[in-house]
Amino acid sequence: MTSPDSRIEVPAEPTAFPLVEGATALIVIDMQRDFLLPGGFGESLGNDVSLLQRVVEPLAGLIAAARAVGVPVIHTREGHLPDLSDCPPAKLHRGAPSKRIGDPGPSGRILVRGEYGHDIVDELRPLPGEVVIDKPGKGAFYATDLQQVLADAGITQLIVTGVTTEVCVHTTTREANDRGYECLVVSDCVGSYFPEFQRVGLEMVKAQGGIFGWVASSDDVVAALASLSARTTTPA
Template sequence: MAQEQLVRVPARPSAYTFEPATTALLVIDMQRDFLEPGGFGESLGNDVTLLRRTIAPLRGVLAAARAIGLTVVHTREGHLPDLSDCPPAKLQRGAPSRRIGDPGPNGRILIRGEYGHDIVDELAPTADEPVIDKPGKGAFYATDLDGLLGERSITSLLVTGVTTEVCVHTTVREANDRGYECLVLADCVGSYFPQFHAVGLAMIAAQGGIFGWVAESADLLAALTPSAGGGERRGGSR
């Protein structure tokens, strides 16, 4: 692989280097039910504005990824209308004002095909971007994500989405066990709990990057659009 093909991003615990041809941008669960009023997130008593802060930086990353032809994959958490894929342990968890499957202002909560289940308008997938529907927190559980990535020879993942400590963390752990090298973009993932967000990111990069790397989206964008001479784009090893 030619040295010029590598992109090097300042990150924790060390620089993260990837080849665009074998890298995918993974956008996890940026759905109305989590990010907009009246959805499941708000029904649990959460402040959805804490998640909406991720939209603007993620739009920038998404545009850059599309501009260089990076593989982009979106995920949505949700269930079949009859709830046959939603175990009681999940359905009965907590005491929300609305449970999964209950009617809400955007349709039945976290049910596939409903308006609230879909991705927010600002980050809507293009026709050629795969959307993985998942019944669990991890994007690899009961989905064909691993096969899809394998077909495209993807070995590195740029991870974004919500929430940091739940679906993002679960997916990064699953990806790590499967051999993918993950860079989590700190300002493009979010949580209803700022303290969980901070600790979740620290856990990923701890112990020499036990689950992956953490960086800011501005550093990724700078690496993708280097100044004359291409200093940052010519990377070394991780």
């Protein structure tokens, strides 16, 4: 049973989020060059990638705050094997992008593992030892070992960040919710190419008393982590 002293209340919607010391991980979803930088898959779909780049600065601050207090940081990357054997036709041939998955682009083959564009942007580069989950789908649990990683670390709560809000962030949050994890989505550390999808995506998470989880700002989460740090460094 979690003692009251191991909890920190994070101001959030629809209610305060009870962050549990030692049971929380920060998950950073798909902050990849192919989604955030010109010439990648995101732009090939006709999107304004600058809308996602706004997430980088607040997310860098949140990652730093998590690392400072020992909260595990888990990164994900969406992408496929070089032969595209794990990319179903329903995904590969969907829509009419200017470049499809596997096509050559300025940062290598689009959304192919091992290519420069598939990797995480420099500002958010994982540290040695941090977990990086390579996933073929939208959700971070599908065809990955994420659940085992979380179970082995005793994680029951996820601070959810990354892109895009209505696709990979939402899918992962829903998957996590079904598996019993408590999810806190950080509003300015998730992003969408569509402002309306961003707004509605966050509303859906916290609707009906938090049907999928909680929503908070990075300022409030960072402040809570700072108070955790102060608690652990204050002499008895």
